[in-house]
Amino acid sequence: MLLIEKVQVIEGVTVYGDEDPTLFYLVPDLPRFRLNDDGRPSFSFYKYRLPIDRADQTKGGGFLVCDVEFSVPEDKKQLIVKKLQEQVDQLFPNSNPKPQVQIGTITYTKGTAKLNIESLSDKFVETVFNPGKPSLYGRNITPFTVELTDLGATFFEQALQNKGGFVQVAYDLYCVVKLPAIEARIWFNSSKFQSFVEDFTKREQSQGAFGTIWRWLFGGTNRNRTIINKTMSEYASQYQWGGVEIDFKDFKTSDDVKQKIRDWAMNSLAEAIKNSNEDKLQPFTEEQKKIPDNATDFHLRLSQYKFSSFDTSYRESQAVEWNMAPQGMLQPITTLLDKEGKPLKWEDYATTVDLDDPFFKTLQVTTRVNADFKDLPLDSVEVHLDYQEGTVHQIDEFSFNSPDKLEKFKSFIENGKWTYKYWYQVNYKNQSRAYKSQEAITDEKFLTINVGETGILAIDILPGDLNWNQVTQAQVKLAYDASEGGVGQIEREYLLDKTNPKATLREVVFAPVKTPYRYTVKYFMADGKEYQVTEKTSRSPQLYINDPFNATKTISLRAAGDLDKDIQTIFVDVKYIDKDYTKSTTVALSKTQPFFDWTFPAIDEAGGKVIYKGTIQLKNGQVEEIPE
Numbered sequence: 001m002l003l004i005e006k007v008q009v010i011e012g013v014t015v016y017g018d019e020d021p022t023l024f025y026l027v028p029d030l031p032r033f034r035l036n037d038d039g040r041p042s043f044s045f046y047k048y049r050l051p052i053d054r055a056d057q058t059k060g061g062g063f064l065v066c067d068v069e070f071s072v073p074e075d076k077k078q079l080i081v082k083k084l085q086e087q088v089d090q091l092f093p094n095s096n097p098k099p100q101v102q103i104g105t106i107t108y109t110k111g112t113a114k115l116n117i118e119s120l121s122d123k124f125v126e127t128v129f130n131p132g133k134p135s136l137y138g139r140n141i142t143p144f145t146v147e148l149t150d151l152g153a154t155f156f157e158q159a160l161q162n163k164g165g166f167v168q169v170a171y172d173l174y175c176v177v178k179l180p181a182i183e184a185r186i187w188f189n190s191s192k193f194q195s196f197v198e199d200f201t202k203r204e205q206s207q208g209a210f211g212t213i214w215r216w217l218f219g220g221t222n223r224n225r226t227i228i229n230k231t232m233s234e235y236a237s238q239y240q241w242g243g244v245e246i247d248f249k250d251f252k253t254s255d256d257v258k259q260k261i262r263d264w265a266m267n268s269l270a271e272a273i274k275n276s277n278e279d280k281l282q283p284f285t286e287e288q289k290k291i292p293d294n295a296t297d298f299h300l301r302l303s304q305y306k307f308s309s310f311d312t313s314y315r316e317s318q319a320v321e322w323n324m325a326p327q328g329m330l331q332p333i334t335t336l337l338d339k340e341g342k343p344l345k346w347e348d349y350a351t352t353v354d355l356d357d358p359f360f361k362t363l364q365v366t367t368r369v370n371a372d373f374k375d376l377p378l379d380s381v382e383v384h385l386d387y388q389e390g391t392v393h394q395i396d397e398f399s400f401n402s403p404d405k406l407e408k409f410k411s412f413i414e415n416g417k418w419t420y421k422y423w424y425q426v427n428y429k430n431q432s433r434a435y436k437s438q439e440a441i442t443d444e445k446f447l448t449i450n451v452g453e454t455g456i457l458a459i460d461i462l463p464g465d466l467n468w469n470q471v472t473q474a475q476v477k478l479a480y481d482a483s484e485g486g487v488g489q490i491e492r493e494y495l496l497d498k499t500n501p502k503a504t505l506r507e508v509v510f511a512p513v514k515t516p517y518r519y520t521v522k523y524f525m526a527d528g529k530e531y532q533v534t535e536k537t538s539r540s541p542q543l544y545i546n547d548p549f550n551a552t553k554t555i556s557l558r559a560a561g562d563l564d565k566d567i568q569t570i571f572v573d574v575k576y577i578d579k580d581y582t583k584s585t586t587v588a589l590s591k592t593q594p595f596f597d598w599t600f601p602a603i604d605e606a607g608g609k610v611i612y613k614g615t616i617q618l619k620n621g622q623v624e625e626i627p628e
Contacts, residue, residue: 001462002106004322005180005257010080013072019178022088022099025106026072026080030328031113031169034067034141039339042067042406045160045350047153062153064146064160067406068113068169070326071139077103107542108134109321111173113142124152131446134171135370137403142169143366143446161334161346170327176542177322181249182261186268187311188242190276193304194235196284200291200298201229240276242310244269264322272310281306311552311599318465319544363387363418364445365409369400371451376458377506379427381449383407386421390414400449409447419443426454428508435485435510451541453512455485461494461503464546468498474545475522478505485510496545523548529580533604553602555610559589568617572626574598578608 002025006017014027033041046063072080084101092099111133118128129145148156159166204226244265248258281304291298336344369381380401387394387409394411411420419441426435435455451458461476474496482490487509494503516537523531531548555574561567570589575582581603587596602608613628 001178001319002104002175002322003180004177004260007257010083011076013076013080015080015084018104020102021091023102023104024084025104026077027106027324028070028072028326031068031070031171031326031330032073033330033333033336034069034139041333041336041344041349043333043349045157046353047157047350048353061150062148062156064148064156065144067141067143068330069139069141070113070134070171070173106175108136108140109174109176109540109542111136111140111171113140113169113171115144115146116168116170117146120152122149124149124155126152129445131448134173135368135403136173137370137372139404140171140173141368141404141406143368143406145366145445157350160332163332163335165329165332167330168328169330171325173324173326174321175324176319176544179261179318179320183247183249183313184261184265185245185311185313186242186265186272187245187309188269188272188276189240189309190273190307191237191239192281192306193237194281194284195301195303196232196234196289197302198232198289198291198298198300199230200295200300202296203227236281240273242269242272264320267323268312276308276310279306279308307556309554309597311554313552318546319462361413363409363411363413363420365420365447366445367398367407367409367447368403368405369449369454370403371449371454371456372403373401375506376451376454376456377429377431377508378454378456379429381424381426381454383424383447383449384422385409385447387411387413388421389417422447424449424453426456428456431508433510435508437512452514455508455510455512457482457490457505457507457509457513457517458541459505459517459543460541461496461505461543461545463496463501464544465550466496466501466545466547468501470526471523471548472526473497473524475524476503476543476545477520477522478517478543479519480507480509480517481515482507482509482511484514519543521545521548531579531581531603534607548603549601551602551605553600553605553608555598557587557589557596557598559594561616563591563594566618568619570614570616570626572612572614574610574612576600576602576608576610578603581608 001019002016003018004016008015012029014029016025016027018024033043035041043066044064046065048062081101081103085098088101089098113134114130115128117125118130126147126149129147131143134140134142156166244262246262246265284302284304288302289300291300333344333349334346338344365385367383367385369383371378371381378401380399382397382399384397385395392412392414394409396409398407398409400407409420420443421439421441423437423439425437428434437453457480459478461478466474476494476496478490478492478494480490482488487507490507490509492505492507496503516539518535518537520535521533523533525531525548533548533551553576555576557572557574559567559570561570568590572587572589573584574587575584583600583602585598585600587598589596611628612626614626616624616626618624
């Protein structure tokens, strides 16, 4: 697994090491335009003279279409491998033959890619079409299409030929790495409270003798006076507190790596705060505040309280999600060289279109398959696209066997219809049966068939922070309901140990993977004890098996009663029992500490039972027992 502390820069490329001293991971310094097989960049600029007909009467002016990739050029990769091989040779001076350098593939769990021009003035940019994330496989290719106004087309035509560059790309990628010899705790608590108090009285007041005299002198009716008093008050409060604690111990590395670890921890805290703020208290409704009919004395008190907490600890060798955010300027087309070493010409990549030509109104769909063909039992994926309207009927079918392959579906359109139909067929290795999807209708300009839609259940079972000196074996049972594809129930069992710490599940299910899989873990300890975690579910393609005591259990103790007048102290003995595993503590609750949250490591946060007993010391000297 990638080690963040083993980092160096070679030929302008960031190189990370691994637990295996011969395995390395390359992170490019800058993104670049994707190069076709002939060495030409995947880039086109279109400028049109007349506006596109639109319902809102807005005008276009141009299109910038390009593919961006995040990869290391092959020539630079060879130079890096050569220098890394020199380092490996020094590590193994007595080995013959010398171990050979391996370049690993970083497994990105999620990511996005954006252009800086997405936030430019709408006087220049109409829309930026972007699938939202790179492929996360292979060369991390991201296609972009930028629609420009007439002013934008003129501006970009000049800016893109500037030797200094203009278009910037920002990747935001996440991958799984292993923490170095540190301990980190990220915690956050949030308390929200709101109340509504309403008092209502209604009284009939007699006018008495004075009222009788008044009516005799001046006239009037014999009616009593009604007096209504109504008071309302509302109160709301919210308190948040949290922090990040990092103990670097004797971990020696650069200040830059330490700062990245701090940034990772603070980002995790910010995510917890964001989730807490989204969990809001609902306001009291008018129906809740309503005073009953015919009420004379009415007192209403409504209150809501919500407490949430987040407390996670990380330690050495634990697998965590790490953020990488490479970004930079794309090298201008006019500064690039072809295979013969000659500068590229702008006019070879720029086109002026006369929109009086009906050919201009075309549907263009970039199609790709986002799946790792080398790792999965995929032979090929055939995507069938069909546009039909009026006299136009265009059909194309593309075959994919690589995540780096992109195909363009093009068709004239009629009657302003931009929707098309598509279906795909997945062909598997060593399988006579194929999976064919249902026909769908869409107007998407970027059609991506993701790995979860290919009918393959792919799960990598990996060790997280397991200590093989304490845990001799971990038995993992997986189950998935593949009835939709006619396969039925899939159940697999794997036994992980120090010699075989990993396992892989690749199962053809002949239907999209829509539901989560189920799994249980049973730990066999070095002292002979056995612990089993209750069944859990997950959708992640990477299942990390962590330490059996990785879960965190929190028991909240709250004092009830009048701590101001009656109760001096409440002593509570609390014990948590989960089979052979026990934890215990003693807590004293009082006016100065009316509540206490007891947090401790547990085998299963959903398992175990809590037993408690205690005594209540009253202010009058008496003592009451709390039975177990």
